[in-house]
Amino acid sequence: MVRKISLNKNILAFLILTSVILVVFYKLTQTFYQQDEWNGMGLVYSEGIKSVFPETFKPIDILIVKGRFVSSFIFYLFAKFYPLQNLPIAIFALVLHIIATMLVFFLIRKYNNNYTAAILGSSLFALNSVAHGTVTWSVIAISTVGSSIFIFWSILTFFKFIETSKSKWLLITGLLLYISLWFKETGIYLFLFFPLVSLFLKKYKFSPSAMLSYFKQFWMFLLPFLLIVGYRILELRLRTTTSNLYLTGADENFFLTLFIRAILYPLTSFSLMYVPGNYFIQFARVVIHDNYPFFADAPNFLLIAQSVALDVLALVLTIFIIFLTLLLLRKEEKEKAKIVLFWLAFSLFSFVPYIVLAKDFSYLESRYYYVPVAGGAVLLAWFLLRLRQIIGKLGFLVFIVPLSSLFILWHTNTIEAAIEEQVKLSNTRKSLMFQLAEQLPTLSSQKNVFYITSDKNYWADTNMLPFQQGSGYTLMVLYYNSGKIPKSFLKDGFLFEIGSQGYKESDNMGFGFFTDKKELEKAVTNYNLPPSSILHLQYLWQDNKLVRVGD
DSSP states (O other): OHHHHHHHHHHHHHHHHHHHHHHHHGGGGGOOOOSHHHHHHHHHHHHGGGGGSOTTOOTHHHHTTOSOHHHHHHHHHHHHHSTTOOHHHHHHHHHHHHHHHHHHHHHHHHHOOOHHHHHHHHHHHHTOSSSTHHHHSHHHHHHHHHHHHHHHHHHHHHHHHHHHOOHHHHHHHHHHHHHHHHHOGGGTTHHHHHHHHHHHHSOOOOSHHHHHHHHHHHHHHHHHHHHHHHHHHHHHHTOOSOOSSBOOTTSTTHHHHHHHHHHHHHHHHTGGGGSOHHHHHHHHHHHHHHHOGGGTTSTTHHHHIIIIIHHHHHHHHHHHHHHHHHHHHTTSOHHHHHHHHHHHHHHHHTTGGGTTBOOSSSSOOGGGGHHHHHHHHHHHHHHHHHHHHHHHHHHIIIIIHHHHHHHHHHHHHHHHHHHHHHHHHHHHHHHHHHHHHHHOOSOOSSEEEEEEEESOOBSBTTOOSSOSSOHHHHHHHHTGGGTOSOHHHHHTTTTOSTTOOEEEEETTEEEEEESOHHHHHHHHHHHTOOGGGEEEEEEETTTTEEEEEOO
């Protein structure tokens, strides 16, 4: 009877959480490719199944997880059978998100017997505005949400090991973690985190024989961690070129920077996952403007507000949340207190894998919050449970539940606005593609040069079409089936950088893209291009209209 009631509650939770996800995210099915999809599509066209594996692939790469083989293969299947279609990917992203949300619900219910608190905590995860880009950029969900599902599953089996001390659960935990890395390396830190927290959650004797037994249990975690992390850090350290994205050996104080980020990234990012970005950024601007007016007119005022000021505010909020958590833990049962501290540490440590990445302002990219928010959701559910214990059932239902619901709705509004914006952009892009297909169904010449003029730029100078990547690369993907696009151009990422222009030839074929007339004239002269190879198109932003010029 108890099992049946539990099953019914789980089914009800599934229906509730699935419903709220579909209500908020349903317009995701109306969106289209954003950026990375075009590069992936180009690689599938040019490389086929080889696009899943890098050219330098060796069997050992599977062991050191050099490549996201599983997520790459899944995208390959979508690109192969549903080319230039985002609907199947969007549906798949929503299914993955629902599965991940249910796993978070099970993680909450593992040590929290309040059903309402579990639903509210899971809803925060499902509808978190800071992490929403993981789902609303559908292709990202394949790797990030796919990896997260196996991470959350591994935590469930790890708890099973803590409860039973059976080695089979530890083995399953390690296997699930390893599989998660083939989607994305998000959970690499857990190979060290699980062995460390087991010392805290279980009672190990600090004798030579006990420590030997401990290392026998966890060698399968510690060895992969040392090999994979050591390889990645060494790889970055030995790079002699600088990167705007990654920390490399060309940067001064490589290891000192990693150490500082390992402290600051978790402490500044933890609290940010609870507050929708636009509101916190606006608050930081107000604080700077009102308290430091001499910065108000500075040319870098916005940069100061969105980086240094926001970091300080986020750090203060993180310290407050940790203090409040420790305060509420004072009268908590010892074993439950350990679980709460586990989730607090889990959320903080979840930001450590990103210390090799530079960030433009306080918020990391949306996708990097997906796993930490799971810990944040568990902590919220526990916090609600403690409030219920303090103020009673009536106060909980009358005050706490409505306030928590409003807090989640606050996040929801940000998600809906972001999806609505993507739908508008997607409709603009799809309309442009339809117009291209009507006016220029295929490429007939061996050499083709697109010359685009417009009354407006998008995202970057010389980028006159509504794409987040190089328009030249986008056009090569769209016209690849004409047989006039060399495979090597797509493989090498020619013209993929936003705003890029240029012309190349290969295999008796040529392709170019220009928005600058002088650069076009140089290419015409250097390559002796005939006038018939120039395809002049004008894009009118206000009307979203593409006009063929010169016919």
